[in-house]
Amino acid sequence: MNRVLARALVLMVGVGLIAACTSGSNNTSSNNKFSGTTIRVVTFTGPQIAEPLQRRAPDFEKLTGAKVQVITVPFSDLYQKVLTDFATKTNSYDATVFDPQWMGDYVPPGYLEDLSDRVKNDSAIQWNDIAPFFRDFSATFKGKIYTIPLDGDFQMVYYRTDLLQKDGLKPPETWDDYVSIAQHFQGKDLNGDGKADYGSCMAMKRSAQSYWMIISIAAALLQSQGTKQGTFFSTDNMQPLINNPAMARALGIYKTLSRLGPPDQLNNDVGDSRGLFVTGRCALSLDWGDIGPLAVDKTQSKVIDKVGAVILPGSKQVLDRSSGQLADCNSTLCPYATNGVNHSPFAAFGGWSGAVNKAAPTKVKDAAYAFLSYMSQPAQSGVDVTIGKTGFNPYRLSHFNNLKNWLDSGMSEQAAKDYLGAIQTSLQSPNMVLDLRIPQSAFYEGTALDTAIAQFLAGELSANQTMAQITDQWNKKTDEVGRPAQLDAYKASLSVTK
Amino acid sequence: MSTLASSRVLRAASASWRPVAARLDRSAGLVFILPAVLVILGFSIFPLLASLYVSLSRLGFSEGGVELKFVGFDNYAKLLFGIDRPHFLGISGPLTPIGIAILTAVYALFAFLLYRYVRGPGLTVVGLVGRVLATVIGAALVWLIVDTVLTSGRPGTLAVTLIYVGADVSVQYLLGLGLALLVVQRLPGRRFFRVVFLLPMMITPVGVAYLFRMLTDTSKGPLYPVWAHFGLTDVSWVTNPWGARLAVMIGDVWQWTPFIFIVMLAAIETLPQELNEAAVVDGANRWQVFWRITFPQILPATSTVVLIRLIEGFKIIDLPNVLTNGGPGTATESLTLHAYTIWRALDIGGSAAVAYMLLIVVTFVGIAYVNLFRRRVAALA
16 A cells, blocks of 8 residues: 555656656746847946846846846946947947936937837736836837836935824925924934934935935925926926026025035935935935835834835925916915925936837847846836835836735835825826926936036025026027927927826 | 179169168168057047047937037137136136235246246247246136135136145155155164055055045044044035045045155165265254255156156046045036036037146146256256
């Protein structure tokens, strides 16, 4: 009897092994279609963004046989590095994970592959699961798909729930609230280490990712009539919406906040402000979605379950474009206001997205698309957006609806709902502010705005000089590129279907 | 007969060949050197001319490539008179009494030097034109520094670069020479210090910049206890324009002093000791031995090493880029970083214009230094 049982067991194990080997070989043979192909993907120096690409590259190689080589360059160099590589036909990169704002410079000269058909024939990517805003703004240019969204970007405000609760304070609803909360906590010990801590931590470093912060503050003062009104330029004549009382107020707030943070705040980028916040040294912070997952990262966070998130604070006064002055919100001026407060959530940057070099060989282009699709598919991205160090924030409907991954990452249900709610409220706002996506947007924001703001914070320029300098430089660049063409591009970028 | 004929033919051929051979002999040097000269010229002149053309153009992106549109001197006009003028030249303010005093003293010195040349025996037209040009450019640069630094204005990238070069090279030379003089003394552990003093030069400039970023961080970092002891944790010196510039200069001095140290050490160690010993026997003290005997003998090495550091100093970029990103504002931005910042936004023409302005300034300072200082030093030595 035992012998029979033993034989039966051996037979079962044998059959199982053969079945496993057969299915394995089937998988290998069917999935090795990119064997011998190497994809060179360029993105910015991590650890964010590059980390998930590097981590998942070996898995993708096992699945398809394609090797993925991730090349990183500093964020401030990425725009020109990739553009000059494509433009000079060096073509040392097959794909790039970059800022979709730059499509205005990359698509018209024909440097990027049109991915529309590939997306259409790819059921695994679950295109309709990607939130409409990211499908349209981050992925599409003039009706064609050029990028695969890998990240969803909205700026929002993070606050320490324990501190505000203890002192009977509410989360900031307006930027004035934000300043007064920051003043309240500045210089107090917020993490029990006996050292004085900071009311607010915000990126203010030059040539980094700081210039989005001032736009986040100014947005609610500048735009109140819905997304199509635009925040950066007049849609009538492409005149910059910079030299006005709304921007002056925003600059004043930004300057005040520069003194309500760490002493070297002017030299801090988002990495620094995130580090300070999750180690418990700040009461408030303005950032993209990254702080949410970082705050539950047990390896570094000292504020687990002590962090709340809210939509960007708003303003009770907005720029009345007919008079050019600040005016109190009313139903005509601020049709989307809540409790008399105009909120203008800022889709800063638009979310890291992957694009394929049109000049790459066809097989490499196919492999590059397959890799980007693989990274975006819910099975991978659903996990990646819950990990702080990836730099990827939620952008698919499933990311918002499936709480399991968030709970698995260590976030409490309340914290997850709070965090995802802040992003969803931003995403659904009819007054969402779209980032600039016109040719040379890297100059408008990354050079002209960034330099003037840095000079303002350092005291080199007054508020009026700052606004005048940005206006002059933006106008000069607009005239250089061609005012009518830039106006068309700007208006086209605002007519995004949401 | 036939032998005689053939020897005549040979003699005739030899006679006719001789001038050619002599000519070849005379021009052999040129022939051998010419390929190398052409290659060097090609590698140095071609990029120079190409970048000159780029500085007169604007880059655009077209279907499948790039196009350069000729814009004349627009990029230069933007720097000197247009929207980039405050960034490049800075903002001037009303002159202070100290500024007026400095300007008066420097201009008087320039006038005296020019007067002395005109009245001297070596007056030539070319020399005079060169000196007048040098005086005018030198006077303009001194004016720029005084007018933007010693007033309520602020210095642009040109003045900041001149300050970096002037301060860094002076301090580096004094420290490097001092350390070299110390190490040649027969002190215990001098071999160890000789290696230690060289270490900063071996570190990559980016590493030095990160090191100084940590050291200057008063709220955390390795020097936190020191800042905390003096109650300076709320003071950040990299967010103050002059504090940040000082941090950059300290980093540069720390990194490049070893270069001057090693050259000076080599120069001092090769000096014959007999002169020093004779001076000591004659009753000279240590200072007199250094100033009258050692220093004149190391002047040729001094002039060379200072010239190298002057030219290198103008190209500073790593430290301000990593330490402060050129901030706060544009306070620590050097000319090279200025060009790099513009280049990052793909304003290649504007970037090339800044680079050309830098080339002009470096060439002027280099030539002026060689003419006004180095030749005299060499003659003295």
